[in-house]
Amino acid sequence: xxxxxxxxxxxxxxxxxxxxxxxxxxxLDRFSGGWTTxxxxxxxxxxxxxxxxxxxxxxxxxxxxxxxxxxxNMMMILVVGPPLEEKYGSWSLFWSIFLTALxxxxxxxxxxxxxxxxxxxxxxxxxxxxxxxxxxxxGYVPITLILVMVLYIGGEIVDGVVLSDNVSQLxxxxxxxxxxxxxxxxxx
Numbered sequence: 790x791x792x793x794x795x796x797x798x799x800x801x802x803x804x805x806x807x808x809x810x811x812x813x814x815x816x817l818d819r820f821s822g823g824w825t826t827x828x829x830x831x832x833x834x835x836x837x838x839x840x841x842x843x844x845x846x847x848x849x850x851x852x853x854x855x856x857x858x859x860x861x862n863m864m865m866i867l868v869v870g871p872p873l874e875e876k877y878g879s880w881s882l883f884w885s886i887f888l889t890a891l892x893x894x895x896x897x898x899x900x901x902x903x904x905x906x907x908x909x910x911x912x913x914x915x916x917x918x919x920x921x922x923x924x925x926x927x928g929y930v931p932i933t934l935i936l937v938m939v940l941y942i943g944g945e946i947v948d949g950v951v952l953s954d955n956v957s958q959l960x961x962x963x964x965x966x967x968x969x970x971x972x973x974x975x976x977x
Contacts, residue, residue: 804870850890890911918934
């Protein structure tokens, strides 16, 4: 009887590398006593002459407050991301993540001077909306896209007005809007 061998496949390099980098950032946080998260993996108002100000605009998506925060973001990214990477390609997904991180980081820096932002929830929302767009055909708008926009984005707007928690609903909205714009542009 012939033995079957199982091979592991790094099937979604951008998504898997992103998840591993965020996990490494979480470990670095523990080993540095929080220094790396405060100084590398959070975006907040600081002088633009500070050398780490610009990398923070993007690197904040790798930082997480704890393992539970990390898992809640990565589960969604690991479920939704690989089909997106397969459909649009690794390079396009990489730039989508980069641009969404940059836009959310810059908005945070500009409009919320006393609050730090970290986490990949904006990336997760970008992927959710982009995934809803992937089924769009010429002349047809998928009902799933409408439901995602109403439920996720609408829910975040309501939560932003009603709740006073440590969740950045604006980042979720920015992620969703970036997902819609990037998804539409990649369809063309």
